[in-house]
Each structure stands twice: as structure tokens, then as C-alpha cells.
Amino acid sequence: QVQLVESGGGLVQAGGSLRLSCEASGRTFGTYAMGWFRQAPGKEREFVATINWSGSMTDYADFVKGRFTISRDNAKSTVYLQMSSLKPEDTAVYYCAGARYALSSMRANEYDYWGQGTQVTVSS
Numbered sequence: 001q002v003q004l005v006e007s008g009g010g011l012v013q014a015g016g017s018l019r020l021s022c023e024a025s026g027r028t029f030g031t032y033a034m035g036w037f038r039q040a041p042g043k044e045r046e047f048v049a050t051i052n053w054s055g056s057m058t059d060y061a062d063f064v065k066g067r068f069t070i071s072r073d074n075a076k077s078t079v080y081l082q083m084s085s086l087k088p089e090d091t092a093v094y095y096c097a098g099a100r101y102a103l104s105s106m107r108a109n110e111y112d113y114w115g116q117g118t119q120v121t122v123s124s
Helices: none
Strands: 004-007 010-013 017-024 033-041 048-053 059-060 068-073 078-083 092-098 118-123
Touching: 004 092, 010 059, 017 033, 017 092, 017 118, 033 068, 033 078, 048 078, 059 068, 078 092
Parallel strands: 010 118
Antiparallel strands: 004 017, 017 078, 033 048, 033 092, 048 059, 068 078, 092 118
16 A cells, blocks of 8 residues: 655745655555646645656646646655745645556546645735
8 A cells, every 4th residue: 555645835925936745655656657636625626747657757737837847756755746936826735646557647536546635825
């Protein structure tokens, strides 16, 4: 069983930056695609970014392209989400997720493991 633990959330002013981290337990992290999703109050969970097992392929939701960067360090079993130029509408709980079989995916139902989430609040 893989456990994912996010960290790095917090309160930031609009235009600021945050880096989220997600550390995985288990020895198979390097074989999984990883993703970041978010859920704002009263809204459904939505895709943010995904990265394949080696880090050679990434994809982003249109609303974060050019502002967010996903990366991973397999030696540390950690995936990151660097967020810049943050907007109040980026306020949400951010979740990392791991997919055993997908190359990379925007679909939440293709992910097998989920973290508990970390709150990001962007003030105007």
C-alpha cells in the first residue's frame, strides 16, 4: 500500500508563490504516474497537473499553464507542484495522487492512491 502525504500549503497573497510537496511511502513510487488535483468549497475536484514516471512528460489544466510546474524526484519519492502568480481562484484543497497503470492522466478515476490534501488560500 502506498501512502501519500502533502505539505507546503498555506496562506499567500495574490501574485505570490508556493511549492507543494507530496512524499510517498513504498518502493514503487518511481513506477507511478503522479497528479495534482484540487477542490474548492462547493465545487467538484478538478485536475491540475500530471507527470509520468520518469518526469519526461507533463500536462496541465489550461487555467494553470504558464503558472504552475509539476516535477518529481524519484530518489526522494516526492512530487512537487510549484505555483506562481497565484490568484484568489486558486484557493482550494490540493491533493496529490498516484496511478499504478496510467502513463499520465487527467482523470481522477485512473488514480489509485490519494493524499489527505493540503489547503492553499490566496488572498486578494
